[in-house]
Amino acid sequence: MIDKLIYYYSNYPTIRYSTVVLALVSLCAALLGVTLVLKRFSMIGDGLSHVAFGATSIATAASFTPMYIALPFTTVAAVLLLRRRVGAKIQGDSAIAMLSAGSLAFGYIVLNLFPSSSSNVSGDACSSLFGSASILGIKRSDVIICAILAISVLAVFIFFYNRIFAVTFDESFASATGTNAGFYNTLIAVITGIVIVTAMNMVGALLISALITFPALSAMRVFRTFKGVMICSACISVACSLIGTIVCLLASTPVGPTIAIANILAFGIFSLTGWITRGRTAKNTNQ
Amino acid sequence: MSLIKCEKLTLGYDGRAIVENLNFVVNAGNYLCIVGENGSGKSTLMKALLGLCKPISGSITFGDGLKKNGIGYLPQQTVVQRDFPASVYEVVLSGCLNSCGFSPFFAQKHRAMARKNMELLGITKLAGRCYRELSGGQQQRVLLARALCASSRLLLLDEPVTGLDPKITHDMYSLISKLNKSGITVIMISHDISAAAGNASHILHISHTPLFFGTSSDYLQSDIGKKFAAADVNGVAGVNGVGAETANRGTRK
Numbered sequence: 001m002i003d004k005l006i007y008y009y010s011n012y013p014t015i016r017y018s019t020v021v022l023a024l025v026s027l028c029a030a031l032l033g034v035t036l037v038l039k040r041f042s043m044i045g046d047g048l049s050h051v052a053f054g055a056t057s058i059a060t061a062a063s064f065t066p067m068y069i070a071l072p073f074t075t076v077a078a079v080l081l082l083r084r085r086v087g088a089k090i091q092g093d094s095a096i097a098m099l100s101a102g103s104l105a106f107g108y109i110v111l112n113l114f115p116s117s118s119s120n121v122s123g124d125a126c127s128s129l130f131g132s133a134s135i136l137g138i139k140r141s142d143v144i145i146c147a148i149l150a151i152s153v154l155a156v157f158i159f160f161y162n163r164i165f166a167v168t169f170d171e172s173f174a175s176a177t178g179t180n181a182g183f184y185n186t187l188i189a190v191i192t193g194i195v196i197v198t199a200m201n202m203v204g205a206l207l208i209s210a211l212i213t214f215p216a217l218s219a220m221r222v223f224r225t226f227k228g229v230m231i232c233s234a235c236i237s238v239a240c241s242l243i244g245t246i247v248c249l250l251a252s253t254p255v256g257p258t259i260a261i262a263n264i265l266a267f268g269i270f271s272l273t274g275w276i277t278r279g280r281t282a283k284n285t286n287q
Numbered sequence: 288m289s290l291i292k293c294e295k296l297t298l299g300y301d302g303r304a305i306v307e308n309l310n311f312v313v314n315a316g317n318y319l320c321i322v323g324e325n326g327s328g329k330s331t332l333m334k335a336l337l338g339l340c341k342p343i344s345g346s347i348t349f350g351d352g353l354k355k356n357g358i359g360y361l362p363q364q365t366v367v368q369r370d371f372p373a374s375v376y377e378v379v380l381s382g383c384l385n386s387c388g389f390s391p392f393f394a395q396k397h398r399a400m401a402r403k404n405m406e407l408l409g410i411t412k413l414a415g416r417c418y419r420e421l422s423g424g425q426q427q428r429v430l431l432a433r434a435l436c437a438s439s440r441l442l443l444l445d446e447p448v449t450g451l452d453p454k455i456t457h458d459m460y461s462l463i464s465k466l467n468k469s470g471i472t473v474i475m476i477s478h479d480i481s482a483a484a485g486n487a488s489h490i491l492h493i494s495h496t497p498l499f500f501g502t503s504s505d506y507l508q509s510d511i512g513k514k515f516a517a518a519d520v521n522g523v524a525g526v527n528g529v530g531a532e533t534a535n536r537g538t539r540k
C-alpha cells in the first residue's frame with residue numbers, strides 16, 4: 001500500500017501538486033465556512049456553485065478557460081446574495097434557490113446546444129457537478145491558478161481575522177465603533193465566490209457545501225471559542241482532504257465524494273467527542 | 288465646548304419622521320438619561336448619534352475632539368446566534384478594534400485594556416467561558432466591558448438593565464454611576480424613571496416631539512415628569528399615547 005503511494009507520488013508530479021492544492025482549497029473553505037455557517041449562509045455554497053456551473057458551461061461552449069468566466073460571474077452573484085439588505089422583497093434562502101435552479105437549467109441547456117470538442121455532454125456535466133473522476137483528471141494549469149487563489153484567500157483571512165470576528169459576532173456594534181461592516185461583508189462575499197470556483201474545479205459543484213459546512217460544524221461540536229473553532233475546523237478540513245486524496249489514489253474512487261465522506265466521518269467522530277466531553281463537564285459542575 | 292450638540296434634529300426611517308425637532312447638549316461628565324414610551328424613537332436617536340442611521344434633517348456636532356468611532360455602545364438587543372462559539376475574552380477584546388487603526392492585530396496594550404475592564408466588571412473568572420452559555424446579567428456585563436474597551440470617554444447604553452433581577456439591576460446602576468464619577472460621560476436609555484432620576488444628571492424625555500430636556504431635579508418637578516414618575520410607580524405603562532407602536536418591537540432585528 002505504502003509502496004503504491006510512493007510510486008504514485010514520485011512518478012506523477014500532478015498528483016503532488018493536486019494534493020497540495022486540494023489541502024489549500026479545503027483550508028480556505030473551512031475558514032470561510034465558520035463565518036458562513038454562523039451568518040446562517042450554509043446553503044450559499046450550494047447556490048453559488050450552480051452559478052459557477054452555469055458560467056462554466058458557457059465557457060466550455062465558447063471554448064474559453066472556464067475559470068475566467070466562472071470567477072467574475074460567481075463573485076458578482078455572491079456579492080448580490082450576501083449583501084442583500086434585511087427586509088428585501090425576496091428572502092435570502094429563496095433568492096439562493098432561484099439563482100441556483102436557474103443557473104443549473106441554463107448551464108445544462110447551453111452544454112446540450114453547444115457541445116464542446118469532446119462532444120460528451122453527460123461527461124462534461126458530470127465532471128462539473130461531481131468533480132474529476134480521478135485525481136489525475138485535475139489539470140496542471142488549474143492547479144497553479146488554484147494555488148494562487150487559495151494563498152491569497154488565506155492571507156486575507158489571517159490579516160482580517162479580528163475584524164471578521166467582530167462583524168460576524170455583532171454587526172451593529174462593529175459598525176457603530178467604526179469598523180466598515182459593509183466592506184467586510186463584501187470581502188467575505190468575494191472570498192466566497194473565489195473559494196467556490198476554485199473548489200468546484202477540484203471536487204465538483206455539488207460537493208462544495210461539504211467542504212464549507214462540515215469542518216465548521218464538526219469543530220463547533222467540541223470547541224466553544226471562535227479561535228478554537230477556526231483552528232480546529234482548518235485542521236479537520238486539511239486532514240480530511242489528505243486522507244481523502246490517499247484513499248482515492250489507493251481505491252481509485254472519485255476525489256470530491258471521497259473527501260466529502262471523510263468530512264462526514266469526521267463530523268461523526270467530533271459529535272461523539274463533544275457529547276462525551278459535554279456530558280462529563282456537566283457532571284463535574286453538578287458535583 | 289460640549290461633547291455632543293444636537294440642533295433641530297429630526298429622525299426617522301424612509302423619510303417618515305419619528306422624532307422631530309430635538310435640541311439638546313451633552314457636556315463632558317454628564318449622565319444623560321433618555322426616557323419615553325416604547326416606539327418613541329429612543330433607540331433611533333442613539334443610532335443616529337452612532338452614525339448608524341442618517342438624520343432626516345438637523346445636525347449632530349461632536350466637540351472636544353470626540354470621534355464618531357470613539358463611542359462605547361451597548362445595544363438594546365444583541366442578536367447572537369444560539370450556537371455562536373465566542374469566549375468572553377474574545378468578545379471583550381473585540382471592543383478594542385477601533386483603536387487598532389490599520390494594524391490587523393491586537394497589541395499588548397489592547398489585551399491589557401480588555402483584562403482591566405473585565406476586572407472592573409467582575410467577570411475575570413468568566414474569561415474562558417462561552418458567551419452564549421452565560422446568564423443574561425453576565426452577558427450584559429460582558430457587553431458593557433466591550434463598550435468600555437471601545438471608549439473611555441463616552442458610553443451609550445440602550446436599556447442596559449432589561450431582563451435583570453432587582454439586585455443585579457441595582458448593581459448595574461451603581462456600576463454605571465461609578466463609571467460616570469470616574470469621568471466617563473454616559474447616555475442611557477431607561478424605562479425606570481425613579482432610578483433614572485436618582486442617578487442621572489440630566490433627563491431627555493421624548494415622544495413624537497421632545498417633551499422635556501433638563502436636569503433630573505427639574506424633571507421631577509415638571510408636569511410631565513410627575514405624571515411619568517407616578518405611572519412608573521403604579522406600574523402603568525404609556526402615559527400619553529403619542530405614536531406608541533409597541534407591536535413593532537418584536538419584529539425588529
Ligand SMILES: Nc1ncnc2c1ncn2[C@@H]1O[C@H](COP(=O)(O)OP(=O)(O)OP(=O)(O)O)[C@@H](O)[C@H]1O
Nearest residue numbers: 300305324325326327328329330331332532535536
Ligand atoms: N429599521 C427600521 N426601519 C423602519 N422603522 C423602524 C426601524 N427601527 C425602528 N423603526 C420604527 O421607529 C420607531 C422608533 O423605534 P425605536 O427603536 O427608536 O423605539 P424605542 O424608543 O427605542 O422603543 P423601545 O422602548 O421599545 O426600545 C418605531 O415606531 C419603530 O417601528
Ligand SMILES: [Mg+2]
Nearest residue numbers: 329330363445
Ligand atoms: Mg429601544
